[in-house]
Amino acid sequence: xxxxxxxxxxxxxxxxxxxxxxxxxxxxxxxxxxxxxxxxxxxxxxxxxxxxxxxxxxxxxxxxxxxxxxxxxxxxxxxxxxxxxxxxxxxxxxxxxxxxxxxxxxxxxxxxxxxxxxxxxxxxxxxxxxxxxxxxxxxxxxxxxxxxxxxxxxxxxxxxxxxxxxxxxxxxxxxxxxxxxxxxxxxxxxxxxxxxxxxxxxxxxxxxxxxxxxxxxxxxxxxxxxxxxxxxxxxxxxxxxxxxxxxxxxxxxxxxxxxxxxxxxxxxxxxxxxxxxxxxxxxxxxxxxxxxxxxxxxxxxxxxxxxxxxxxxxxxxxxxxx
Amino acid sequence: xxxxxxxxxxxxxxxxxxxxxxxxxxxxxxxxxxxxxxxxxxxxxxxxxxxxxxxxxxxxxxxxxxxxxxxxxxxxxxxxxxxxxxxxxxxxxxxxxxxxxxxxxxxxxxxxxxxxxxxxxxxxxxxxxxxxxxxxxxxxxxxxxxxxxxxxxxxxxxxxxxxxxxxxxxxxxxxxxxxxxxxxxxxxxxxxxxxxxxxxxxxxxxxxxxxxxxxxxxxxxxx
Numbered sequence: 001x002x003x004x005x006x007x008x009x010x011x012x013x014x015x016x017x018x019x020x021x022x023x024x025x026x027x028x029x030x031x032x033x034x035x036x037x038x039x040x041x042x043x044x045x046x047x048x049x050x051x052x053x054x055x056x057x058x059x060x061x062x063x064x065x066x067x068x069x070x071x072x073x074x075x076x077x078x079x080x081x082x083x084x085x086x087x088x089x090x091x092x093x094x095x096x097x098x099x100x101x102x103x104x105x106x107x108x109x110x111x112x113x114x115x116x117x118x119x120x121x122x123x124x125x126x127x128x129x130x131x132x133x134x135x136x137x138x139x140x141x142x143x144x145x146x147x148x149x150x151x152x153x154x155x156x157x158x159x160x161x162x163x164x165x166x167x168x169x170x171x172x173x174x175x176x177x178x179x180x181x182x183x184x185x186x187x188x189x190x191x192x193x194x195x196x197x198x199x200x201x202x203x204x205x206x207x208x209x210x211x212x213x214x215x216x217x218x219x220x221x222x223x224x225x226x227x228x229x230x231x232x233x234x235x236x237x238x239x240x241x242x243x244x245x246x247x248x249x250x251x252x253x254x255x256x257x258x259x260x261x262x263x264x265x266x267x268x269x270x271x272x273x274x275x276x277x278x279x280x281x282x283x284x285x286x287x288x289x290x291x292x293x294x295x296x297x298x299x300x301x302x303x304x305x306x307x308x309x310x311x312x313x314x315x316x317x318x319x320x321x322x
Numbered sequence: 323x324x325x326x327x328x329x330x331x332x333x334x335x336x337x338x339x340x341x342x343x344x345x346x347x348x349x350x351x352x353x354x355x356x357x358x359x360x361x362x363x364x365x366x367x368x369x370x371x372x373x374x375x376x377x378x379x380x381x382x383x384x385x386x387x388x389x390x391x392x393x394x395x396x397x398x399x400x401x402x403x404x405x406x407x408x409x410x411x412x413x414x415x416x417x418x419x420x421x422x423x424x425x426x427x428x429x430x431x432x433x434x435x436x437x438x439x440x441x442x443x444x445x446x447x448x449x450x451x452x453x454x455x456x457x458x459x460x461x462x463x464x465x466x467x468x469x470x471x472x473x474x475x476x477x478x479x480x481x482x483x484x485x486x487x488x489x490x491x492x493x494x495x496x497x498x499x500x501x502x503x504x505x506x507x508x509x510x511x512x513x514x515x516x517x518x519x520x521x522x523x524x525x526x527x528x529x530x531x532x533x534x535x536x537x538x539x540x541x542x543x544x545x
Contacts (some may be wrong), residue, residue, distance in 0.1 A: 035456040035511055046451075101366035198473050198504045199462070208462035210534075214474075245504065246457040248512040 011220040023180040031298065036250040039100030039242040045170030049097050049105050060153065063146075067154025070147060071095040071104075073215075076134060078147045079203070083311065084223060085206070088131070090216040091230060093243055098251075099156065100242045101171025104151075105159035105298035106171035124152055134227040137270045139311065173238035183233065185298060188263025191256045195245060204267055219267035224305050226272035226294050227286070234291040241251035266298040271309040279304050354413040355420050357405055357481025367427040370529070373483030377428030381472035385418035394458045398496040417531075424531055430479045435526045446520055455515045459524065462508065466527055482522075482529035489513045489521045 033295035035040070052068070055061045071075040072095050074087040089095050096104035111124040124131075125148045141147045162168055193202070199215040200206055206217035218221045229235045241257035242249055252260070272294065276282045279302060283295030294304040351359065362368055366378035377385065391397035392406035409417070435443070445451070447467065450458035456474030460467060462474045477485065491497035492506075492513035499506020515543065516524075 020521075035455075038452060088323060094450070098452055208468050209468050209470045210466070212465055214462070214464045214470050244462055245508060247455060247508060247515075249455075 005095045020065065031314070035248060039098055039174070039249050040170060041100070041175050041249060043100045043170040045099035045168075047102070047105065047162050047168060047170065051257050055157065063150050063153040064157045065152035065154075066146070067152070067157075068095055070150055078125070078132070078136075078141070080143045081132045081138045081147060082136045083257055084134060084136060084217070084221075085213045086210075086222075086224060087213070091239060093133070096155070098243075100174050101239075102172055103158070103170055104155040105162055106168040108152075108155035108159040109162050109168060110171065124155065128152070131275055135224045135230065137223075138227040139272075143157075163204075173235065174242050176257060177254045178239045178240045179237075179255045181255065183237075183258040184263035185263055185266055187256075188259035188261070188266075191252065191260040192263050193258075195252065196260065199245070204264070210313050218264050219269050221270060223269050225270035225309075230264055231294070232289065232291040232322070233258070233261040233265040233293065236265055248270050262293075266293050266303065268301075268303065268306065271304065271306050275308045277308075328343065328403075333530055347528050350420075352416045352420055355411065355417050358421070359407060361401075365427070365487045366421045366424045368484075370481040370483075372380075373481045373487060375480050375484045376427055376533075377421040378424035380422060380475055382415075382418040382422035383472040384475055385421055386414055386504060387507040389397050389398060389417070391497075396498045397491070399491075425535065426476065427479065430532045436480075437525050439523040440530075442520065443523040445529075446524040447528055451515075451520065456512055456520075459528065467531055476533055477528050479533040480529060483523040485525035485528055489525070490518055 008122065031069060046236070052198040055064050055068075058165045060260065071092065074089075075085060091102065092098070093101040096102075099106075107127070108124060111127055112121050113127075114120070115122045115127070116122075120126075125143050128148050128151050129143075134140045134141045188300065196218075200218050201215070204217060205211060205222065208217045224230050231321070236259075237254075237258045241252060241254060242262055245251070246296040272282055272285050276285055279295045282304070283292075287294040296303055334529065358366075361374045362377045363374075366376065368374050368376035368378075378393060385386070389406045389409060392399065392403050395403075398405075405416075420472065446456065447459040452457045459477065462470065463477050464470050464474070467476060467478030488497060490513075492510045493516075497506075498510070
């Protein structure tokens with residue numbers, strides 16, 4: 001956020017203050033006095049992953065710690081496979097421990113599994129490859145690469161005591177009620193300015209301090225690409241509703257979460273690496289859902305119309321490519 | 323020339339230089355800052371023993387907002403409320419501009435910190451306590467607590483007593499933002515979940531962290 005936008009907020013506050021001081025302070029406190037504790041609230045989760053002080057010593061423990069470190073600072077610890085400035089923990093809160101924030105322990109016990117996204121049975125490592133290719137806008141680490149082994153070891157350890165093959169409460173992002181009104185760009189823009197821009201910037205580019213990302217970019221060249229799960233606004237709405245802003249889970253209404261998710265996913269971002277030569281063809285094959293705005297015309301421009309991806313797929317991606 | 327005499331001369335020279343430098347700084351300090359300097363230090367470095375925070379290097383926008391908060395009662399402090407109240411908007415701007423331009427001290431504040439506090443404080447600052455709904459300090463105040471200004475001030479090296487008092491102020495309502503100010507809502511929701519042990523530990527640990535001098539780190543930039 002720049003100085004003028006904060007100043008603008010102050011001006012607005014000054015004008016509104018006499019009128020709605022009582023009203024808004026009541027509203028603020030109603031919203032913040034008994035807030036949901038975290039994304040886990042209401043998921044029915046009873047599983048607790050072990051505390052980090054319980055990571056064993058020795059080589060296996062070292063691998064678990066490496067996985068944890070990759071989650072927290074992915075560009076640093078998995079550099080060759082990362083094409084943006086995001087870290088896993090930006091969307092998997094508390095380094096993948098948090099229920100309702102796509103916890104790794106719940107994912108770990110759910111693989112191998114069939115995925116419609118690539119019409120194949122995917123192992124856990126193959127699922128992780130997808131994260132790098134789409135959410136990290138990078139390249140898939142080869143199966144067995146230390147980066148994948150570390151993330152697998154960390155996930156396995158987090159899932160200690162959790163039954164395999166059974167849907168774990170707290171998996172993914174909690175269901176969000178369908179919006180009363182169709183998600184709307186303008187309303188989402190208003191929510192974004194009030195509740196998101198302080199951290200993620202008015203331009204969605206996030207913010208850095210001393211060269212390190214503090215608040216992740218949400219769109220633009222350093223964000224997740226069009227193939228990421230978060231680029232579908234139903235997923236984004238569910239994530240935002242349960243997890244954003246930090247420490248204020250479920251403080252937006254479902255309608256606000258849908259609107260702001262729509263607004264975020266109606267912005268430009270790196271090309272889908274499964275690019276088929278045209279936006280129309282790529283949409284038909286991979287984005288044929290009302291929740292993807294890829295290839296749609298929003299605010300007078302066709303989203304995703306940025307030409308071929310900057311980086312061709314590598315060998316590790318052959319099996320996950322369409 | 324004896325070693326003693328050389329030392330005496332160079333010390334004298336250094337003192338003279340320092341004196342000139344200090345008066346140059348003092349000369350550039352606008353008159354309305356004189357009250358501030360008495361407690362927050364001649365260079366805005368704060369006074370750890372008394373719990374008075376460092377002002378040097380805080381953004382002008384943040385400082386302006388705080389002084390205005392004292393005036394309209396969103397922030398309440400026995401000393402500061404009285405000092406801020408008579409200030410004009412122009413004086414506030416002048417004070418805020420002055421301190422924001424001063425380089426932040428890189429020394430940590432003296433802080434009594436035992437091993438248990440250190441471990442808990444570091445955990446809260448770097449990772450938070452998400453089981454209890456508490457994000458890490460550094461999730462918003464940046465790794466090392468160097469801040470993401472203007473909304474998220476640097477917290478490394480601020481006096482422990484000050485940090486502790488602020489967390490408590492959010493809890494008790496003596497520090498509030500305007501309802502439109504998300505930063506205050508964020509800090510409020512964090513503070514209300516922190517217990518006494520956590521509050522003391524994180525305050526003591528943060529106080530003991532040095533704030534790297536601005537010229538050793540890149541300016542805040544957009545990615």
